[in-house]
Amino acid sequence: MIRTVVRDTPGAVAYLLSGVLVGVPLLLLLLVLGALGLALAPLLVGLPLLALLALSGLPVGALERRRLFLTRTPPPPGPHTTPAEPGLGAWARLRFTERATWRELAYTLLLGFVLWPLDALALYAALVVPGAMIGAPLQLALSGGDTRIVKLWLIDTQGQALLCATAGLALVLVLVWPLTLYARTRAAVARLLLAPSEAEAERRLAEVTRSRARLVAAFEAERRRIERDLHDGAQQRLVSLSMTLGLVRLDAPTELADRLAAAHRQADQVLGELRELIHGIHPQVLADYGLPDALADAADRSAVPVTVDADLPRFAESVESAAYFAVREALANVGRHSGAGHAWVTGRYAGGRLRVEVRDDGHGGADPAGGTGLTGLVDRLAVLDGTLTVHSPAGGPTVLSLEIPCPTR
């Protein structure tokens, strides 16, 4: 207990002290805004002021949530939702209809009129009074004849002063524990009113889940757009350039033949590189033929020989692409790290679940957390409620399996 007291006391004191520092100006602000608003309400000018007063809980709530870190607990997330549309009107409408806004206002009024005076009182009783008592010998020495401690006790001898200091020290030791308890309770009140309620937290989670799915979908769409732009633009122009060069070479004088041939070769090289790049971004065979042919193609390009056994129907684009890129990453890892001589890719669809497995005969010991490539794949599958597991005991073999619940197309 002594250790927790020593650990928590500085934070508790800082929390209560800063509470007073926030509370005093807040009280003034509330009084001024309230009085002005009520006084001017008949002139209509006061109504916006009152609305402002009603929303004062928003900044105060944000500040108070942050201040909770002083009590050595993580500050809770904000309870508010993001407006669906831009604009001040939509924002205000949303805020006025949220319960969290009114909870924050309640906390703000509580803080301005009740909590900070309590904070001040607690600090005064637990620190200021004993502090003054401990300082009694010094105060006596400075004043000369006699002195009054905390305007209460008259002290005129050093003996009395020492006794007083000892009593003060004892008081501090006794009161420091209740003080941290008070700070903790005080923080719990803040947390109760300022943290999101369970329903709000669930709504936030749903919102985050949806936005993650949107991000993945946007990422997919962007890949396809880049692929299409490259295919329709740069690739066609390069083919056309190569064609023009080919025709020019037919009629070119012999002294230009070598240089034209070199230029032509370079153009063809760029074409080849661009083709591979486009294939890597979004392989068209996946869209046109589906997973079995795309997986066979990935196997064709693998450094390690791969046997593919995939008897699969067509699925939604997002499912096919998540499974395909997972297998490609897995095969790349087999080629890079496993020391395997062969790999097997199997794909099955049963009971509404797509299961794909990549197995190798390597030495195992792969760390699924190590590769950022795999982490990205796990995220991508999670959006589809899919899972990815890597089983790789030392000595091998490594088996990567993924499972996605999905209907056929």
Place this chain on the structure above:
Amino acid sequence: MPHALKIVLAEDSVLLREGLVGVLARFGHEVVAAVGDAEALKRAVLSHGPDLVVTDVRMPPGQSDEGLRAALDLRAANPSLPVLVLSQYVQRAYAADLLDTGDGTGVGYLLKDRIGQVEQFAEAVDRVAAGGTVVDPEVVRLLLRRRSDPLAALTPREREVLALVAEGKSNAAVARDLVVTEAAVGKHIGNILAKLALPPAEDTHRRVLAVLAYLRG
């Protein structure tokens, strides 16, 4: 000089369509119709009765493989219609579907990169129109990189021969390329067919079967 061919061309990029018309004209062929989508291609073939169809894979309206599907439909309706498919994909699935039509003769699957090598491209056009089979060397190279299939039993020399046969070359042309006698090429082809367990048949047909086995893996 081979005789002038009547060609129907389908390519949605205007730039390439104009360029292809120019290249084909340069070698004495006549493009009787140059269209930009799969439906127009089918109509043009019906009304013109061309000697050869040259088509892109990816075309409107879906921008997926409409051109190839149209080529497959055309071959299904008329298995002896020579079709040369131009593609941006080094993919055996597309080429294999094409070779599966008819008896696999009079078809070609070439990368668009190949058009720039205008003379070789013109040769491929003639070969397909004459009932030959042409598969892009890049597709063949991708297949040769695989080591886990029936082709694993082939020696490096036999793979070379098979690759050249897949490109549509005659035994004499293969012999020239590899600087060996035509008889030696014949022997290699015999070994390849035996190793791939292909039944004996008329020469062109057996060669195409070998290519098919190649593509199907």
